[in-house]
Amino acid sequence: MPAGLTDRMSVLRYASAMYPTKLNNIINLFETLPEDERRETLVSYADNAKKQEPREDEKFELVDVRKDEDCTDTVGVYLHVDENGKAHIRMTLGPEVQTLTRSMTAILCKGLEGSTPQEILDLPSDFVTRIVGSELVRVRSQTIYYVLTRIKSICKVYLDRQRMAQVA
Amino acid sequence: MHPTEYAHPEALVETDWLEKHLNDDGIRIVESNEDILLYDTGHIPGAVHIDWRADLQDPVIRDYISPEKFARLCSRHGIAPETTCIFYGDKANWWACYALWAFRLFGHDKVKILNGGRDKWKAEHRPMTREVPKYPETNYPVPKKRFDKEIRAFFDEALTQSKGGKPLIDVRSPGEYKGEITHMPEYPQEGVLRGGHIPGAKSMPWKTATNDDATFKPADELAKIYLEQCGVKPGTDTIVYCRIGERSSHTWFVLTYLLGLDNVRNYDGSWTEWGNKVGAPIEKA
Numbered sequence: 001m002p003a004g005l006t007d008r009m010s011v012l013r014y015a016s017a018m019y020p021t022k023l024n025n026i027i028n029l030f031e032t033l034p035e036d037e038r039r040e041t042l043v044s045y046a047d048n049a050k051k052q053e054p055r056e057d058e059k060f061e062l063v064d065v066r067k068d069e070d071c072t073d074t075v076g077v078y079l080h081v082d083e084n085g086k087a088h089i090r091m092t093l094g095p096e097v098q099t100l101t102r103s104m105t106a107i108l109c110k111g112l113e114g115s116t117p118q119e120i121l122d123l124p125s126d127f128v129t130r131i132v133g134s135e136l137v138r139v140r141s142q143t144i145y146y147v148l149t150r151i152k153s154i155c156k157v158y159l160d161r162q163r164m165a166q167v168a
Numbered sequence: 169m170h171p172t173e174y175a176h177p178e179a180l181v182e183t184d185w186l187e188k189h190l191n192d193d194g195i196r197i198v199e200s201n202e203d204i205l206l207y208d209t210g211h212i213p214g215a216v217h218i219d220w221r222a223d224l225q226d227p228v229i230r231d232y233i234s235p236e237k238f239a240r241l242c243s244r245h246g247i248a249p250e251t252t253c254i255f256y257g258d259k260a261n262w263w264a265c266y267a268l269w270a271f272r273l274f275g276h277d278k279v280k281i282l283n284g285g286r287d288k289w290k291a292e293h294r295p296m297t298r299e300v301p302k303y304p305e306t307n308y309p310v311p312k313k314r315f316d317k318e319i320r321a322f323f324d325e326a327l328t329q330s331k332g333g334k335p336l337i338d339v340r341s342p343g344e345y346k347g348e349i350t351h352m353p354e355y356p357q358e359g360v361l362r363g364g365h366i367p368g369a370k371s372m373p374w375k376t377a378t379n380d381d382a383t384f385k386p387a388d389e390l391a392k393i394y395l396e397q398c399g400v401k402p403g404t405d406t407i408v409y410c411r412i413g414e415r416s417s418h419t420w421f422v423l424t425y426l427l428g429l430d431n432v433r434n435y436d437g438s439w440t441e442w443g444n445k446v447g448a449p450i451e452k453a
Contacts, residue, residue, distance in 0.1 A: 039205065039208050040208070042205060042208075043205055043208045043209050046205065046209065047209075098202075098203040098205075098206075099203050099204075099205035099206055099208070099209055100203075100204065100205055103205070135222065136204055136205070
């Protein structure tokens with residue numbers, strides 16, 4: 001953050017500029033909610049996580065479906081980058097995936113829709129706590145960062161392949 | 169000759185029984201989970217939510233809430249000293265057993281576990297609701313003491329147990345016991361500097377006590393596991409531990425209520441204390 005940004009409003013304005021507009025709107029919504037409504041909204045997003053699954057007619061440049069040690073069940077990430085260089089992400093979640101991880105899946109798929117892979121890769125992760133709130137962020141729920149990490153990971157593979165193709 | 173019945177069968181309720189007694193006076197159904205938003209997504213009708221971290225643990229010091237806060241927590245949920253609390257939750261009742269154990273720390277003895285927990289209830293398509301119940305507030309008296317000495321072990325006691333060659337059961341995964349990993353598979357690191365186990369501890373992962381549907385195994389099988397394989401004996405002090413005390417609460421419940429052993433204590437400091445403690449002896453593999 002640039003030196004001299006000391007008052008809260010300046011810091012928030014600077015931070016907002018770093019996020020894609022759709023994601024920023026979601027962050028702003030959560031920050032206005034009292035704790036009980038924040039929980040309700042997170043559950044509502046979790047309920048909608050299934051809507052982020054790939055549709056039958058969709059094609060993807062990259063697919064990364066795996067079960068790894070950082071999450072309780074299989075998570076699939078599907079990336080399509082359109083002719084304008086905008087990313088469209090779909091995700092599948094196994095039944096054991098925790099509620100907060102489901103919430104973050106729906107939030108990120110919606111919030112990052114239409115961003116470029118590079119914008120996603122450059123995204124700082126500090127917004128996650130602004131959405132989830134301090135009461136729900138715990139050592140054991142650090143998996144809330146897992147979905148963002150997986151999305152960034154597929155974007156990085158995509159960009160690396162693009163660079164390699166350009167060099168070749 | 170192993171027992172064919174649980175020592176305290178009254179400490180368990182079955183899903184079928186609970187569905188028929190949801191509205192009974194004198195009971196309170198309590199959900200406690202690993203997944204902190206799971207209760208919000210739907211729960212057994214009438215169940216209240218107790219969050220193992222926010223409700224049972226002190227927010228600053230690594231310890232449990234004060235007796236005053238425990239009394240307020242119970243009062244808020246309409247729990248009186250004579251209320252029978254029936255605990256259930258995800259992960260085959262890890263946190264349900266932990267919450268039950270914490271209630272016992274404060275002397276609340278009328279406690280039961282829903283056999284099979286939340287997963288079995290849901291798998292059987294029993295009723296769920298998102299409606300959060302409201303109960304008339306009670307005036308739960310502030311407990312005069314905490315029963316740490318009876319059912320809780322601290323570092324020094326676990327060390328004495330280890331040096332004395334008395335039963336210690338490590339209920340973590342085999343990889344954690346051997347020191348190959350310092351956290352559960354599929355879970356984030358919880359900050360421990362050394363891997364391994366307390367010298368002399370026997371490895372018996374908590375899951376050994378459960379069937380595939382998260383219910384507890386029959387008494388004779390549990391006796392084989394803990395009395396024969398772990399060398400636990402009635403009348404002998406036994407200490408169980410895991411990483412932060414929740415999986416070992418499950419084993420503590422099995423030993424105390426299902427096998428009826430008297431002197432079982434849960435070392436809730438567990439590996440996150442032992443594995444970080446300067447100079448604490450460690451065995452690997």
